[in-house]
Amino acid sequence: MAKLLVKNIGVLQTPVGSYAHKGSEQGENLKLYNAAVLAEDGLIKAITADGQLPCSEEEVDTVIDAEGNLVTPGLVEGHTHLVFGGYRQNEIPLKLKGAGYLDILRAGGGIMDTVRKTREATFEELYDKTEGFLDEMMGLGVTTCEAKSGYGIDLETEVKLLEVLKKLNEDHPMDIVSTFMPAHVVLPEYKGKEEEFIQLCIDEMMPYVKEKGLAEFIDIFTEDSVFDKEQSRVYLEAAREMGYGLKIHADEIEAIGGSVLAGEMKATSAEHLIVIDDEGMASLAKGGTVAMLLPATSFYLGATFAPARRMIDEFGVPVAMASDFNPGSCPSLNLQFTMNLGYLKYRMTPEEILTAVTINPAAGIGREKTVGTLEVGKQADMVIWNAPNMEMLCYRFGSNLALQTIKKGELV
Numbered sequence: 202m203a204k205l206l207v208k209n210i211g212v213l214q215t216p217v218g219s220y221a222h223k224g225s226e227q228g229e230n231l232k233l234y235n236a237a238v239l240a241e242d243g244l245i246k247a248i249t250a251d252g253q254l255p256c257s258e259e260e261v262d263t264v265i266d267a268e269g270n271l272v273t274p275g276l277v278e279g280h281t282h283l284v285f286g287g288y289r290q291n292e293i294p295l296k297l298k299g300a301g302y303l304d305i306l307r308a309g310g311g312i313m314d315t316v317r318k319t320r321e322a323t324f325e326e327l328y329d330k331t332e333g334f335l336d337e338m339m340g341l342g343v344t345t346c347e348a349k350s351g352y353g354i355d356l357e358t359e360v361k362l363l364e365v366l367k368k369l370n371e372d373h374p375m376d377i378v379s380t381f382m383p384a385h386v387v388l389p390e391y392k393g394k395e396e397e398f399i400q401l402c403i404d405e406m407m408p409y410v411k412e413k414g415l416a417e418f419i420d421i422f423t424e425d426s427v428f429d430k431e432q433s434r435v436y437l438e439a440a441r442e443m444g445y446g447l448k449i450h451a452d453e454i455e456a457i458g459g460s461v462l463a464g465e466m467k468a469t470s471a472e473h474l475i476v477i478d479d480e481g482m483a484s485l486a487k488g489g490t491v492a493m494l495l496p497a498t499s500f501y502l503g504a505t506f507a508p509a510r511r512m513i514d515e516f517g518v519p520v521a522m523a524s525d526f527n528p529g530s531c532p533s534l535n536l537q538f539t540m541n542l543g544y545l546k547y548r549m550t551p552e553e554i555l556t557a558v559t560i561n562p563a564a565g566i567g568r569e570k571t572v573g574t575l576e577v578g579k580q581a582d583m584v585i586w587n588a589p590n591m592e593m594l595c596y597r598f599g600s601n602l603a604l605q606t607i608k609k610g611e612l613v
């Protein structure tokens with residue numbers, strides 16, 4: 202019966218309710234001043250405000266003094282390509298000479314480069330590297346994260362990546378939600394035969410991964426020079442039949458119908474959406490799909506930014522923000538930087554931003570019932586910030602403002 206008390210919280214700020222928040226509700230947060238939280242056996246037992254304590258300090262095993270700082274739910278990282286061999290720093294000189302993301306991919310670099318390095322890496326090498334990333338993320342305030350495969354493409358290597366994630370989910374305090382993404386790139390041998398590869402995914406790979414319980418979600422890169430809308434539809438329909446939740450990388454560089462498809466298929470989330478049009482936004486709203494926006498990727502690609510304000514104000518699409526951590530288009534796993542970009546580039550309010558990095562990504566990865574808000578009965582995942590309020594957190598950038606991360610009622 203481990204008990205932990207966090208006292209002297211200047212402001213406890215959290216969205217309320219275990220579902221994706223859209224429209225004006227995206228900007229509604231509960232704010233409790235001079236608050237305290239009692240955690241017992243990993244869950245939130247009580248929350249009090251105005252200087253009241255939920256119990257005496259003698260009754261608990263650990264007391265943490267928040268010293269008047271801001272406390273929020275632990276951040277939920279909704280989109281990463283976390284397990285990969287090597288890095289891609291060699292692409293920067295090419296980028297600086299004007300090569301675009303898809304130019305590098307079409308020339309056999311980009312994702313293909315990472316696939317080669319990932320196939321060479323051993324389980325142990327990938328485990329150690331990914332463990333380091335998880336430690337870094339927790340230090341930055343993340344307590345739950347999504348992670349994709351997608352750098353193996355062949356079944357054996359994809360399974361290796363998912364096994365790394367499964368083991369880390371058991372060994373590491375981070376909660377990890379795994380996504381299977383064999384349709385991340387078209388291998389040279391399948392160029393012009395994309396349908397054949399999709400069929401291989403459906404006939405052999407998806408059933409195997411499902412049977413082994415290695416992934417909850419399926420994802421596909423619906424993009425020019427990768428997979429088109431119809432191939433994506435066939436792939437996602439089969440995955441849905443097998444019981445996978447659906448995710449789709451849509452409208453990152455070219456709008457080829459990915460976001461429209463995501464809404465039509467009622468995907469749990471649609472990723473990127475940098476160049477989404479009105480039809481796409483209407484479709485996501487209709488389908489109840491969470492828009493998983495990745496502003497650090499826009500920053501790193503030198504691209505435009507997704508129309509987050511219009512999604513919230515005009516279309517009522519629930520907006521989440523994630524890092525997209527990957528070795529090519531976003532080699533940063535700092536979700537705090539994503540929040541800065543949400544403020545300045547998406548012009549979201551601090552309240553909307555908090556929703557976008559807690560309950561909305563939680564809904565986007567199927568964890569809205571257990572994490573993403575500070576409410577009695579939910580997991581005691583929270584962050585004490587070196588900031589008096591959310592405004593400060595969204596304004597400061599380049600520093601780590603997470604003072605202490607608490608996961609399931611324990612300091613990590």
Ligand code: IZC
Pocket residue numbers: 282311312315422450453527528529530
């Ligand atoms: O390794 O480039 N967009 N997939 C789709 C990525 C970025 C990851 C990568």
Ligand code: ZN
Pocket residue numbers: 280281282450472525
């Ligand atoms: Zn991605």
